[in-house]
Amino acid sequence: MIAPKPLRADSPRSERSSPGTQLLLRYLQNLPPYRWTQSRLVKWGLTGRSAAVAVPYFWLLLFFLVPFLIVLKIAFSDTQIAMPPYQPLFQWAGEKVLTIKLNLGNFLFLVEDNLYWKAYMNSVKVAAISTVLCLLIGYPMAYAIARADATRRNMLLMMVILPFWTSFLLRVYAWIGLLKTNGLINNFLMWVGVIDQPIVMLQTDFAIYVGIVYSYLPFMILPLYSNLEKLDLTLLEAAADLGCRPFKAFLKVTLPLSKPGIYAGSMLVFIPAVGEFVIPSLLGAPESLMIGKVLWTEFFSNRDWPVASAVAIALLTLLVIPIGFLMHLQNEEARAARR
Amino acid sequence: MNTRIPIFRTASLVLGFAFLYIPILSLVVYSFNKSRLVTVWGGFSTQWYGRLFQNEQILDAAWLSLKIAATTATGATILGTLAGLALARFGAFKGRALLSGMTTAPLVMPEVITGLSLLLLFVALEQLIGWPQGRGQTTIVIAHITLTMAYVTVIVQSRLSTLDDSLEEAAMDLGARPAKIFFVITLPIIAPALISGWLLAFTISLDDLVITSFVSGPGSSTLPMVIFSKVRLGVSPDINALASIMVLIVTIGVVLAGVMLSRQEKRRQKDMALAAGTSTK
Numbered sequence: 001m002i003a004p005k006p007l008r009a010d011s012p013r014s015e016r017s018s019p020g021t022q023l024l025l026r027y028l029q030n031l032p033p034y035r036w037t038q039s040r041l042v043k044w045g046l047t048g049r050s051a052a053v054a055v056p057y058f059w060l061l062l063f064f065l066v067p068f069l070i071v072l073k074i075a076f077s078d079t080q081i082a083m084p085p086y087q088p089l090f091q092w093a094g095e096k097v098l099t100i101k102l103n104l105g106n107f108l109f110l111v112e113d114n115l116y117w118k119a120y121m122n123s124v125k126v127a128a129i130s131t132v133l134c135l136l137i138g139y140p141m142a143y144a145i146a147r148a149d150a151t152r153r154n155m156l157l158m159m160v161i162l163p164f165w166t167s168f169l170l171r172v173y174a175w176i177g178l179l180k181t182n183g184l185i186n187n188f189l190m191w192v193g194v195i196d197q198p199i200v201m202l203q204t205d206f207a208i209y210v211g212i213v214y215s216y217l218p219f220m221i222l223p224l225y226s227n228l229e230k231l232d233l234t235l236l237e238a239a240a241d242l243g244c245r246p247f248k249a250f251l252k253v254t255l256p257l258s259k260p261g262i263y264a265g266s267m268l269v270f271i272p273a274v275g276e277f278v279i280p281s282l283l284g285a286p287e288s289l290m291i292g293k294v295l296w297t298e299f300f301s302n303r304d305w306p307v308a309s310a311v312a313i314a315l316l317t318l319l320v321i322p323i324g325f326l327m328h329l330q331n332e333e334a335r336a337a338r339r
Numbered sequence: 340m341n342t343r344i345p346i347f348r349t350a351s352l353v354l355g356f357a358f359l360y361i362p363i364l365s366l367v368v369y370s371f372n373k374s375r376l377v378t379v380w381g382g383f384s385t386q387w388y389g390r391l392f393q394n395e396q397i398l399d400a401a402w403l404s405l406k407i408a409a410t411t412a413t414g415a416t417i418l419g420t421l422a423g424l425a426l427a428r429f430g431a432f433k434g435r436a437l438l439s440g441m442t443t444a445p446l447v448m449p450e451v452i453t454g455l456s457l458l459l460l461f462v463a464l465e466q467l468i469g470w471p472q473g474r475g476q477t478t479i480v481i482a483h484i485t486l487t488m489a490y491v492t493v494i495v496q497s498r499l500s501t502l503d504d505s506l507e508e509a510a511m512d513l514g515a516r517p518a519k520i521f522f523v524i525t526l527p528i529i530a531p532a533l534i535s536g537w538l539l540a541f542t543i544s545l546d547d548l549v550i551t552s553f554v555s556g557p558g559s560s561t562l563p564m565v566i567f568s569k570v571r572l573g574v575s576p577d578i579n580a581l582a583s584i585m586v587l588i589v590t591i592g593v594v595l596a597g598v599m600l601s602r603q604e605k606r607r608q609k610d611m612a613l614a615a616g617t618s619t620k
Contacts, residue, residue: 173566
């Protein structure tokens with residue numbers, strides 16, 4: 001009979017990996033101040049658990065939620081030439097009289113000036129077209145990776161992620177060298193003899209599309225891959241047994257089942273692309289209108305904080321629908337995973 | 340029939356990866372170009388690397404960016420782990436939906452909005468309580484932590500939700516305190532997730548331009564800000580040299596991390612199999 005091995009449930013590996021931490025903890029837990037503090041905290045209902053929630057909660061409230069309320073407030077304020085360049089919303093007028101001056105002028109200004117509307121529409125158009133292009137390039141890639149051998153799959157995935165780790169700014173910069181009038185692509189095409197005259201590509205909408213598709217492609221591929229990887233292949237076999245041709249099986253089985261992946265990937269590309277600033281300002285024409293660029297100019301060049309805030313609020317309102325949809329999808333997926 | 344589809348798949352992979360990698364390769368190749376004109380080949384030279392290391396402005400900015408990125412990554416990993424742990428393990432608690440929303444929203448929020456709102460917060464805070472005084476490294480780190488902790492949270496949460504909590508339950512049954520369970524069991528298990536979260540936060544912080552431009556002050560120009568102002572004026576070969584160095588570091592880092600993580604994962608699976616094998620005996 002084999003002697004029973006020591007129980008491995010308490011994972012000797014983890015003990016091995018952190019003996020120092022353990023020793024320190026044991027020492028700390030035996031100190032009177034530790035015990036006293038702990039008993040106090042437990043008395044006030046503050047356990048380690050609630051503290052663990054409270055710290056990130058407080059951080060996000062202060063640095064994520066409150067800032068939006070401030071933006072909202074300033075969007076309703078008047079401009080003034082001072083630092084900070086806006087008038088307070090709440091003012092004490094005489095004794096105990098609080099006046100609230102809501103200024104809708106900034107929003108009226110947005111509606112009246114054609115420029116903002118055009119910039120919004122153009123941003124949405126550019127983001128939508130880029131999203132479709134990402135899907136057209138990303139779907140076959142994600143599909144091919146999901147169907148590759150298990151051994152090669154990880155390497156292929158790493159190759160998708162690798163560009164994402166290198167600087168976004170430098171990857172956009174690389175396209176300047178490629179797309180310039182005397183850049184690599186034009187030189188190559190002229191050398192091959194396809195064209196006689198260089199094509200103007202930099203500082204056009206085409207360059208913006210290329211830049212966005214290039215930068216956001218991994219965001220499309222990864223959710224699609226994780227969806228396609230989970231696909232039950234027996235469904236396709238069943239379809240084939242019933243006489244369905246592979247392409248039709250793809251249209252009838254794979255494509256509908258990969259809808260969550262398509263939605264998630266599209267949102268991950270579309271939403272940041274709408275507010276994109278770096279790509280249009282490096283690759284697009286100087287007069288190209290994208291809402292992210294407009295906000296930047298209002299803020300840094302015109303120093304009009306209230307109008308910049310109003311632009312931000314308007315942009316956010318337009319994005320609430322897709323963002324809400326994305327969160328709904330993620331919750332659904334989390335629920336499905338828990339099941 | 341069977342030969343046609345792999346051809347299509349291979350073609351889409353080859354073309355896709357060509358699209359992803361040719362721009363990066365062109366950056367690296369032209370960093371060794373003798374000519375100032377980035378697109379005309381004038382012979383092999385390493386002069387731009389030499390120029391790069393004499394450029395005080397770029398070196399200072401790079402050092403500042405590295406400091407900010409390291410601080411950010413550490414802070415984001417701590418906060419993100421706590422948030423991920425709360426979301427994955429604490430079941431339903433008051434305000435869970437809000438926390439989950441606040442951790443996913445920064446992932447998709449356009450950067451111009453996040454940057455603007457954080458700057459307005461810092462200005463309002465300074466008026467109200469006198470902190471933070473002016474804008475610079477501190478405000479950049481705070482902004483970056485807020486942005487990147489979302490990524491860490493998602494990574495930690497998904498890692499925890501794929502692992503069953505039987506080990507933690509066993510420890511609890513044996514009378515271990517929650518804090519001890521966390522440090523002795525949960526933390527070693529999710530260590531790979533923490534490492535990738537830290538690295539991701541580090542890279543995002545190192546790379547961020549838009550949010551940083553909003554919340555930085557005079558004298559705190561990070562590397563992306565310097566690159567952006569240079570690139571706006573046109574291509575310059577020393578930026579190519581800088582890019583090549585960064586690509587090299589990232590490639591080594593990602594490959595090493597990949598090898599390490601897969602090895603660790605294999606060892607963990609072996610341990611789990613062993614543990615399962617002995618417990619059934």
